[in-house]
Amino acid sequence: DVKVTQSSRYLVKRTGEKVFLECVQDMDHENMFWYRQDPGLGLRLIYFSYDVKMKEKGDIPEGYSVSREKKERFSLILESASTNQTSMYLCASSLVGRNTEAFFGQGTRLTVV
């Protein structure tokens, strides 16, 4: 079974903290993604990566950065957390190919206080 694992289900952080969200996949997928999910807005792409050390901005990259040092791991970094980054964060991975489906992790519910 394809498995995408996010390191935390729930996180509470303080404003201004540096926050790391970790994601690991065990399927040797080239592509990895970070989405943010908010009510009424659906899923919005933050960043994606198609290879180790490669990254591209998605639709809402401001306030975030990413790191992909190994193929199986893709980290999302909130440089200085703010309350408007309170959200559900979803990691996903997929094989190369335009018509392949993505596999999602269980999500991390982040609350910034």
Add this chain to the structure above:
Amino acid sequence: GDSVTQMEGPVTLSEEAFLTINCTYTATGYPSLFWYVQYPGEGLQLLLKATKADDKGSNKGFEATYRKETTSFHLEKGSVQVSDSAVYFCGLPDTGRRALTFGSGTRLQVQP
């Protein structure tokens, strides 16, 4: 760019009712189309997909047909159950990048 439009929810149905969730898309060419489901507190799971025009994807009693003439991929189920209560997302691969683009999601609530 590519986009997906879904009907707004919530959709509230009684058990055994017929379900339709509308999805239309704008895309270059004929990409694969996907329906994902998100149960409470979980990530998204692939429900079904169709890879070319006129294909019908099906799974767990759900069906969707890829209609290029109407650029639609509506999700249907003949008889819903309480366990189908979830959020449903329609999606397609974005032409310009390797990520999936999703609609805003439709919440389904099935009452006993």
